[in-house]
Amino acid sequence: MxxxxxxxxxxxxxxxxxxxxxxxxxxxxxxxxxxxxxxxxxxxxxxxxxxxxxxxxxxxxxxxxxxxxxxxxxxxxxxxxxxxxxxxxxxxxxxxxxxxxxxxxxxxxxRRLADREALYLRGRDDAAQLKDRLDRAESVAVIGGGFIGLEVAAAARMLGKEAAVVEIQPRLMQRVVAPVVSDFFRELHETHGVRLMLGSGDVPRADLTVAGVGxxxxxxxxxxxxxxxxxxxxxxxxxxxxxxxxxxxxxxxxxxxxxxxxxxxxxxxxxxxxxxxxAGKTQVYAAVPWFWTDQFDAKLQMAGLSGGADRVVLRGSPPKFSVFYFRGGKLIAIDSISRPADHMMARKLLAAGVEVSAEQAADENFALASLVNR
Missing domain, CATH: 3.50.50.60 (FAD/NAD(P)-binding domain)
Incomplete structure (x- = not known):
């Protein structure tokens, strides 16, 4: 064999x-x-x-x-x-x-841009080239306001570089997070001096251009x-x-x-x-999807898939909070910002498939663990 x-x-x-x-x-x-x-x-x-x-x-x-x-x-x-x-x-x-x-x-x-010269980040060689250029640059323009683009922008600012992010959509990470999460990261980046150009395709002049467009x-x-x-x-x-x-x-x-x-x-x-x-064991793929991104001092951890959500509920408040996504009354995903315990609980709740009400999700005094440990 x-x-x-x-x-x-x-x-x-x-x-x-x-x-x-x-x-x-x-x-x-x-x-x-x-x-x-x-x-x-x-x-x-x-x-x-x-x-x-x-x-x-x-x-x-x-x-x-x-x-x-x-x-x-x-x-x-x-x-x-x-x-x-x-x-x-x-x-x-x-x-x-x-x-x-x-x-x-x-x-x-x-995915490469046909009309612009830029660096990309995927593998080891990309990373080595980007770090070398980033260390020598004074200013960086990032095309794309998704995970990679925002992580590169955050790294640039933490290294003392000028940084701008160009995103064609009106908000950051629009494809995968609720507006409240986008707003939090917009404020986070702006507070740290990143210039955000949302709903724009105009790329500013910079020593280095990096593209993260999927x-x-x-x-x-x-x-x-x-x-x-x-x-x-x-x-x-x-x-x-x-x-x-x-x-x-x-x-x-x-x-x-x-x-x-x-x-x-x-x-x-x-x-x-x-x-x-x-190996001969019949197994169905049913793992709960989860993702994460680190930007400045904030960690976004995501569990489940929020596409098609018709209700969004907040637990806590910025800068540490979680967002619960519901569709047809059923919990389908949870985003946690600097609340790792919520993230671990999210994965347990989604894996167990237990019923969670919007009211329970929003109430910080309600022990979500009680729903899993019954």
Whole structure:
């Protein structure tokens, strides 16, 4: 038996490790197109840009870990195609690797601006180049008011640079948070001296321009192999593609019910689920999605998916508060700003599927834990 994993990011790494933890004893080959050992991306836009972490510290495990776990690494190699009939992946070098099960963890790439020169942040090389340029710049213009753009802007100000954020939408992080959360982070950035240009496409002159305008899932390999893709490789509840021997996880996959999610948690939990299924355990992917971003001294932690919410309720007040999202009277998501206990409780509430009323959510004297511990 052999498993090949294409993509050596956090999801690919977790899939390989989880296979061993599930008792899978066959061969595992982990193929990555970057020359580095698998690493975590979140610190690249946080601690690394601020000089609090070295680039080497983002490595997930030393090389010895892989040899001890009998995981064959093929770093710096690109998969050119998948031969589904012969069950093998063909590398750009011309060699091939056979598989019984294949996991696609191909991730996503940054969406690039066609009409403007800018730096982007996705991988280690991007981060190294951005930090070098940021250290030498006096002013930074950031295009995009999402997580990455705001984290870069915050880092720039904390390093003493002038910073401006250009966002075409009228509010920050508009796609994923309620207006009250957008307003809080607008005030936070303005208080720290970031110039916000909302509802605008005019980019000010600066020593350095950075763009954070979303990503594009890497589905080309799957499409060329005849698999179904629609803003992500389409998978079922077990994370299988149209080919029962091929799974897709992480940023490149589109779950039948949840759609495509971009987060470390999603990549890691989907990796665990796919590994369990390959190891012979029938497992449905049902993990509660969660996300986070650090900006200045505020941490936003999100649990669940707030899309389609028809009621929003606040618990607490700025600068430390939580936002509860309801749809049809049912709790669907919770955003917590500098209230980590609320976030942990949010994940428990959503996982348990218990009923929470808007009145209970808003009442800080009501113990939400009582709903889970019944």
């Amino acid at each position: 052999s498993v090949v994993i294409v993509g050596a990011g956090q999801g690919g790494f977790q899939a390989a490790w989880s296979l061993r933890m599930e008792g899978y004893d066959g061969s595992i080959t982990l193929i990555g197109d970057e020359p580095y050992l698998p690493y975590q991306r979140p610190p690249l836009s946080k601690g690394f840009l601020l000089g609090k972490q070295e680039l080497e510290s983002v490595t997930l495990r030393p090389e010895k870990f892989y040899s001890d776990q009998r995981i064959e690494l093929r770093m710096g190699e690109c998969v050119a195609s998948i031969d589904r009939a012969a069950r093998k992946v063909v590398l750009a070098s011309g060699s091939s690797v056979p598989y019984d099960s294949l996991i696609l963890a191909t991730g996503a790439r940054v 990503v594009i899932p890497n589905v080309e390999l799957a499409l060329e192999a005849g698999l179904t893709a629609d803003n992500g490789i389409v998978v079922d509840e077990h994370l299988r593609t149209a080919d029962q021997n091929i799974f897709a996880i992480g940023d490149c996959s589109k779950h039948a019910q949840r759609g495509r999610l971009e987060s470390v948690q999603n990549a890691v939990d989907q990796a665990k689920c796919a590994a369990a299924n390959i």
